[in-house]
Amino acid sequence: xxxxxxxxxxxxxxxxxxxxxxxxxxxxxxxxxxxxxxxxxxxxxxxxxxxxxxxxxxxxxxxxxxxxxxxxxxxxxxxxxxxxxxxxxxxxxxxxxxxxxxxxxxxxxxxxxxxxxxxxxxxxxxxxxxxxxxxxxxxxxxxxxxxxxxxxxxxxxxxxxxxxxxxxxxxxxxxxxxxxxxxxxxxxxxxxxxxxxxxxxxxxxxxxxxxxxxxxxxxxxxxxxxxxxxxxxxxxxxxxxxxxxxxxxxxxxxxxxxxxxxxxxxxxxxxxxxxxxxxxxxxxxxxxxxxxxxxxxxxxxxxx
Ligand code: GLU
Numbered sequence: 061x062x063x064x065x066x067x068x069x070x071x072x073x074x075x076x077x078x079x080x081x082x083x084x085x086x087x088x089x090x091x092x093x094x095x096x097x098x099x100x101x102x103x104x105x106x107x108x109x110x111x112x113x114x115x116x117x118x119x120x121x122x123x124x125x126x127x128x129x130x131x132x133x134x135x136x137x138x139x140x141x142x143x144x145x146x147x148x149x150x151x152x153x154x155x156x157x158x159x160x161x162x163x164x165x166x167x168x169x170x171x172x173x174x175x176x177x178x179x180x181x182x183x184x185x186x187x188x189x190x191x192x193x194x195x196x197x198x199x200x201x202x203x204x205x206x207x208x209x210x211x212x213x214x215x216x217x218x219x220x221x222x223x224x225x226x227x228x229x230x231x232x233x234x235x236x237x238x239x240x241x242x243x244x245x246x247x248x249x250x251x252x253x254x255x256x257x258x259x260x261x262x263x264x265x266x267x268x269x270x271x272x273x274x275x276x277x278x279x280x281x282x283x284x285x286x287x288x289x290x291x292x293x294x295x296x297x298x299x300x301x302x303x304x305x306x307x308x309x310x311x312x313x314x315x316x317x318x319x320x321x322x323x324x325x326x327x328x329x330x331x332x333x334x335x336x337x338x339x340x341x342x343x344x345x346x347x348x349x350x351x352x353x354x355x356x357x358x359x360x361x362x363x364x
């Protein structure tokens with residue numbers, strides 16, 4: 061498969077969408093990002109690569125960080141994790157409070173904000189230095205030791221993070237989180253603020269694309285079955301309340317973030333990352349969704 065040629069053809073086809081949507085501005089630091097950027101990187105499990113546009117520009121990975129948090133939490137808690145957080149798609153917005161109230165403080169899944177806030181709490185309780193451990197894992201799984209948090213983004217999000225603070229309060233009220241709300245939110249926002257490029261993310265997600273390879277990074281190890289289950293959760297819960305659309309049009313497990321990044325995995329074939337900050341009304345990158353739809357259409361291969 062000539063992935064490079066394929067990506068170049070895709071780029072021509074998505075150009076008409078270049079001005080559609082707008083970048084997330086509820087996090088003031090993200091509103092400053094130039095919305096007219098685009099990057100894409102594909103890494104096959106056999107070592108082939110293909111790259112487009114600003115594939116080496118780092119961006120805010122935001123909710124994509126929730127996959128890393130899930131990997132660490134599953135590694136340390138095993139199936140006990142599912143007592144604290146569910147694994148069903150939510151059908152509501154990523155920062156919704158309604159479901160959490162009805163379901164008495166047990167988040168639907170690890171990829172809605174409430175679920176990730178619970179995972180932040182688990183990591184805070186487990187590690188002496190969770191900030192360092194989380195970063196070590198991300199650096200090791202991507203093979204890139206310079207990856208870091210962007211503390212300005214994290215602070216700017218905290219300043220206006222009223223909804224996430226409400227979620228954390230509701231969780232605390234129901235006894236789902238152990239640590240104090242401020243520390244949990246601080247760590248949650250920090251995880252979201254990690255900056256990575258398409259190339260770095262696609263390398264990191266190869267570890268999830270190839271469950272036959274040993275998963276052991278910075279002391280975090282998962283079985284092949286746990287890796288496959290993380291993919292299952294990406295498939296059903298990875299795109300806010302657009303997971304059905306993504307399954308319908310793209311047909312791969314994946315995860316998006318409000319920084320405009322989307323990772324997708326074709327198990328035992330490749331991991332691909334696309335980034336473009338303009339988002340649709342559900343919070344997913346417009347060009348990113350289109351590019352991935354074309355990728356599985358042109359290759360005539362998805363998981364279905
Ligand atoms: N830090 C963002 C928030 O909590 C993450 C949202 C996202 O990327 O889905 O609102």
